[in-house]
Amino acid sequence: MNNQPKLDKYKQEIADLYTRRSQNYDNSDWHLQIARRLVEYGRVSPRQQVLDIATGTGHVAIAAAQIVGSEGRVMGVDISPGMLAVARNKALELNLNNTEFVLADAENLDLAGNSCDRIFCSSAFIWMSDLHAALTHWHTFLKPGGIIGIHAFADTAFVGGVVTQKVAEKYGISFNMSKPTGTVDKCQNLLEQAGFEQIEIKIEPEGSYISLEKAKAMWAGNSHPAPGQYPPPLSTLSTEQLAQAKAEFDAELEVLETELGIWNDITTFYVFGQK
Template sequence: MSNQAELDDYKQQIADWYSRRSSNYDNGDWHPRIAHRLVEYAQLRSGQQVLDIATGTGLVAIEAAQIVGDEGKVIGIDISTGMLEQARRKVKELQLSNVEFHLADAEALSFPANSFDCVFCSSALIWMSDLLASLRLWHHFLKPGGLLGFHAFADRAFVGGVVARKVLAKYGVSLLFNQPTGNVEKCRNLLQTAGFKAIDIQSEEDSSYISLEQAKGIWSNGLYPVPGQFPNPLLQLSPEKLAQARSEFDAELEALQTEQGIWNDITIFYAFGRKAA
């Protein structure tokens, strides 16, 4: 793989956005915790070959590499140079020799068929331009009996996004966010249609109270980029309408505030499917 990836405008926006976030992406324990749970559910074994899609700072890839050992190998791919810099720095500090990272588009990979025992996609499936085509491509890379695992989030997850979607719908703007994978049945149907068998989806709640400022944060970058939608659907609104919608968004969140903060539902689906043996 080359050190360059040919990205369309949509994916370049995503890459740039994650690169800007890369220095503090690992702050806190939430991302590491859910990455660990995804790997834990997969029950990797020594010697296995693993592909980590949208590897980010390498949270899944590094843990997988430590499990599969020197007889195994992990390849992590991402479109964000900033995130990959963080991943490579961590691998160097840990002196791991069985994991490598490449700048690559998850929807334009060219690995041989039947290359991997396991393919992961942590928290990134909804960013794909075509979810079903992506799953079919990754299915092709799996060995017979190989396992795919991804995170998805309920359509009610992340209060800022839920309120933004509700408010903007009144202005004729439809936001997808987590809706394509927003419940267990949707995740199951995607995996089945992509050809996966032995589907297993675990649902876990990781909800908590957050501050009003945190809840409003989703709008801090103008909801930009928007998962699975390009161009940004907010561009159809005039500046006046957008300001009005933002005011309504703020008011709705303020009405949800309690002494503890604002309840932020984060229901996570750990979705797995196997390639037929």
């Protein structure tokens, strides 16, 4: 596979962001738990061929590699060299000889058709530029009867994101965030329209109270890449407007504060479809 993917500015910013984060990414086990659940629900078994899309530090790939065994094969692809370096080290330490990590754009993969038993994408699907095209692309790599498993968040998830969207709307700005996959119907439609069948969606209503300070730190600002959007939506605001929007964001959060803190919904979807 092409080992130097051509990335547009949007994807290059994502790759750089995750390479900067790569050394600390595994400090929390939050993504790991999600990835393990996706693999568990995805019914991986020995001897399977598994593709882990946007593998990052390899959470899904490594969990799957331990199940498929020496007669199976796992490939993790990602656009961030830093994340892949961490993944490769982990696989080396675990002596996983059935796993490879490849620098590649998940929306432009050069793989054999009908070659995968399972395709997973955990904590990454909303970063794709074109969700429908990505799913259609991945559909070609699944063997008939193979299963895709995608993890996504509900559009109610992450109080910082929800309030950012509310404030941004006042400035005529629309954020994608989790909206494209934000409901069961949207997930169902996305998979159906890409040709998947027997779609199953597990909904896990999760969340916790967080401090006002932590919620305020969830402000999107104008510097990070925003899922599915380039340039970041708030970058169209002037410095004064941005400061005003941030003040409005903080004020909205203050209203939401209770004795326990601020409720941070993290409703999670595990979406499966068959070819």
